[in-house]
Amino acid sequence: MSSEFKITMLGASGVGKTSLLTAMYEQxxxxxxxxxxxxxxxxxxxxxxxxxxxxxxxxxxxxxxxATGGVEGDDDIRYFNFDIGNLGKRPFLRLTFVDYPGYYLYPKSDKTHKQFVKDSIAESEAVLVAIDAPALMEKKGKWNEYINRPTQVKILCQSVFQDLRSPKLVIFAPVKCEKYVRNASESEKLIKRIHEDRGYQSLFDFLNSNSLRDKIASVITPVQTVGSVIFSRIEEKEKQPYFYFHKISHDAGYKPQDCEQPLLYLLRFILKLEMEQRKQSWLWLGFVRNWLNLDKDLEKSLQNAVTCNNQNTSIVVQGKNWLEI
Known part of the structure; x- marks a missing residue:
């Protein structure tokens, strides 16, 4: 029997939740x-x-x-289930990603839609926040609130992260960020902007509050979902932004980068939770788990899969102890 963990994809329409999940799986x-x-x-x-x-x-x-944008999202709630295990053996871990229509975050969305997102976050061990990098970075963040809706994301977290009984991981994953991670200096600017007022500063402050500091781990890890397509310009038509992208060269092909990083952090967090749970288990329960080799297989297999990115493109914001093996 495998352990099961749930992850909620968080973001408004067009941000890139589905693109992020697809690229993560492929890489x-x-x-x-x-x-x-x-x-x-x-x-x-x-x-x-x-x-x-x-x-x-x-x-x-x-x-x-x-090109203009990424892949099309769905109008239905999707549950993406993945099983992880040793090659040729039964899986020991199941990850379920919840991807809902982005308009569920809109102010005028149905109350049942908003409640679904809240319930999903509450039931999840981790939240994956997709961030449209050009909306955040271009024109001094003029379109960030309109596209990424960081205020609504913060309000959602405030309503759910109350009296937490178990730790949670929050992964901030900027997508469409090829232009902003070309070198260490550019990457630092992207990370800094996410922390600023026009970014997610108030959310970080909330997650780092006295009541949550010991229960929340958060990381920022940019993902190049295509790799060879970079932001070009924004055109405004009838007060609506249209984002355009172009290839780095005419013969450039699909070449995603760092898409595995969010999942590596997730596995590190899950392994830590499993280790902490093992410490708190009754003696007989620990004996049964060891007898079944569940813990042994999990730790042995995942120890090699937690070498998270140490470059400037990825940082641990808080809760480093929940990501250390």
Whole structure:
């Protein structure tokens, strides 16, 4: 029997939640294979078929020199289930990602939609916040609130993260960020902007409050979902922004980078939770778990999968103790 963990994808329409999840799956699968692990979409659901379709959309962004945005989101709630285990053996871990329609965050959305997002966050061990990097960085963040809705994200977290009984991981993942991570200096500017008033400063302050500081781990890890397509310009039509991107060269192909990093942090966090739970388990329960080799397999397999990015493109903001093995 495998352990199960739930992760909520958090972000408004067009931010890039589905693109992020697709790119993570595509790149993380190859990363785990090198470690004798497999990352398998659940065969009993539409997970594999949907991700294959979305991956095709991501790859198609490199077919034309100029593009607008990423893959299309869905109007339905999607549960993406992935099983992790040693190659050729039964999985010991299941990850379930919840991807809801982005308009659920809009002020005029139905109350049941808003409640669904709250409930999903409350039931999740981790939250993955997708951030549209050009909306954050360009024109001094003019379109950040409109596109990324950081205020609503903060309000959601404030309403859910009350009297927490167990730790949670919050991953901030800027996407469409190829232009802003070309070197260490640019990466530092991106990280700094996320911390500023026009970014997510008030949310970070809330997560670092006295009542939450010991229960929340948070990281910032930029993801290049395409790799070869960078931001070009914004055109405003009828007070609406249209973001345009172009390839770094005419023959550039699909080349994502750092897409595995959010999942590596997630695995590090999960392993830590498992280790802490093991310490608190009754003696007989620990004996049974060891007898079944669940703990042994989990620790042995994941120890090699927690070498998170130490470059300037990824930082631990708080709760480092929940990410240390």
């Amino acid at each position: 993380f699968e190859s990363t785990l294979n090198e470690m004798n692990l497999q990352f398998v979409p659940d065969s009993e659901t539409e997970t594999a078929a949907i991700l294959a379709e979305k991956l095709g959309q991501l790859r198609s962004l490199t077919e034309e020199f100029e």
